[in-house]
Amino acid sequence: MDSTTTITAVHHHQRSSNKKEKIIVIMGATGTGKSKLSIHLATRFNAEIINSDKIQLYTGLDITTNKIPFNERQGIEHHLLGDFDPEDAELTASEFRSLAGFTIGDIVSRKKLPFLVGGSNSLIHGVLVDRFNPEEDVFDTGSNADPVSFELRYNCCFLWVDVSLPLLCDYLSKRVDDMIDAGMFEELTQFYQNDPVSQIGLTKSIGVPEFRSYFRRYPPSDTCSDEVSWDWVRRGVYEEAVRDIKKNTCQLARRQTEKILRLRKAGWDLHRLDATEAIRRAMTSAGDGDVFMEEWGDIWERQVVEPSVKIVKSFLEE
Known part of the structure; x- marks a missing residue:
């Protein structure tokens, strides 16, 4: 365009x-x-x-x-x-x-x-x-x-x-799990294989910064889908990233609601x-x-x- x-x-x-x-x-x-x-x-x-x-x-x-x-x-x-x-x-x-x-x-x-x-x-x-x-x-x-x-x-x-909001946060947590099941982690793996720094428009998407530490420690080229090969340390880093996605998604929802209330207050x-x-x-x-x-x-x-x-x-x- x-x-x-x-x-x-x-x-x-x-x-x-x-x-x-x-x-x-x-x-x-x-x-x-x-x-x-x-x-x-x-x-x-x-x-x-x-x-x-x-x-x-x-x-x-x-x-x-x-x-x-x-x-x-x-x-x-x-x-x-x-x-x-x-x-x-x-x-x-x-x-x-x-x-x-x-x-x-x-x-x-x-x-x-x-x-x-x-x-x-x-x-x-x-x-x-x-x-x-x-x-x-x-x-x-x-x-x-x-x-x-x-x-x-x-x-x-x-x-x-x-x-x-409390119910929405619970729902968003479940939705993150559904997104993971739908291939979110594989999608992020591919993203980090393709020079994420250059893809400036997507770097602020929830999921990208949360998995940055994981992919620094476990580069995408080394990522294996066979969960048997994941030791407890790697699993812990992965689960921490998922928890951060859930937390940050809920915080985003709260900020969005606050802005909407401000618009309504303004008339x-x-x-x-x-x-x-x-x-x-x-x-x-x-x-x-x-x-x-x-x-x-x-x-x-x-x-x-x-x-x-x-x-x-x-x-x-x-």
């Missing part, structure tokens, strides 16, 4: 239209079900999805970064998801604002509804506010930065998927959708097979999807 051309195009788009485009913004901490909800809604409202997770912008580490798999996208077009080479310079907030702004305009021009979906609230803020200063971090509580702006350049409908009209019961059911019934899936799906549909559909319909009819 040619970012210079795109940035020029978005400026032209902004000058040529004074009407605020309507967009749906789906936010929430990691693991709350944002991607799942976005697919459920996009299929109902002829929408396309713009990723606003700063790590998922880059190609690679699909399991580690929790990119939604192609087979779960139900044909919905996704933008800015795995589109950038991690060896290029890290995308700035200003560049993302311009790229997302152009993409929103393009989707609207094709009579479709833009969804902005992701957990990077700093990127969401940067895209949406009318006046954006890239030199200020409005979420830095220790700075003298201006408060979060409530003046937005789009007509936004905010859907905030929320889960009780952003966030519709809170409580997915706690659905996640609790997922935690307590993971071994129930089809029965679990049916009951979990019923709770998710009733407490998250159906209220969201009503909110979006009302917003579009305004």
Whole structure:
């Protein structure tokens, strides 16, 4: 993607239209079900999805970064998801604002509804506010930065998927185990074989720094999948890395929730959708097979999807 051309195009788009485009913004901490909800809604409202997770912008580490798999996208077009080479310079907030702004305009021009979906609230803020200063971090509580702006350049409908934090941390811990089972460690092994320092866009992904000490001690070329060859020291270093991933993922969820609360305090009209019961059911019934899936799906549909559909319909009819 040619970012210079795109940035020029978005400026032209902004000058040529004074009407605020309507967009749906789906936010929430990691693991709350944002991607799942976005697919459920996009299929109902002829929408396309713009990723606003700063790590998922880059190609690679699909399991580690929790990119939604192609087979779960139900044909919905996704933008800015795995589109950038991690060896290029890290995308700035200003560049993302311009790229997302152009993409929103393009989707609207094709009579479709833009969804902005992701957990990077700093990127969401940067895209949406009318006046954006890239030199200020409005979420830095220790700075003298201006408060979060409530003046937005789009007509936004905010859907905030929320889960009780203690339960969410338990769920995220289980999700890390599931990611390991799905091949996360093998994916990180391959990543560390390919000069991780050069892949700047992915170095901040949770999982990469946590396994750095492990791979320094046990280089990827020496990694053996035969667990019989792992002594207790090696197993201990590995398990410590996994524990750190779980701890840091929970801390990320806490920080993301704090930022969302700050946006709401600043006047952003966030519709809170409580997915706690659905996640609790997922935690307590993971071994129930089809029965679990049916009951979990019923709770998710009733407490998250159906209220969201009503909110979006009302917003579009305004």
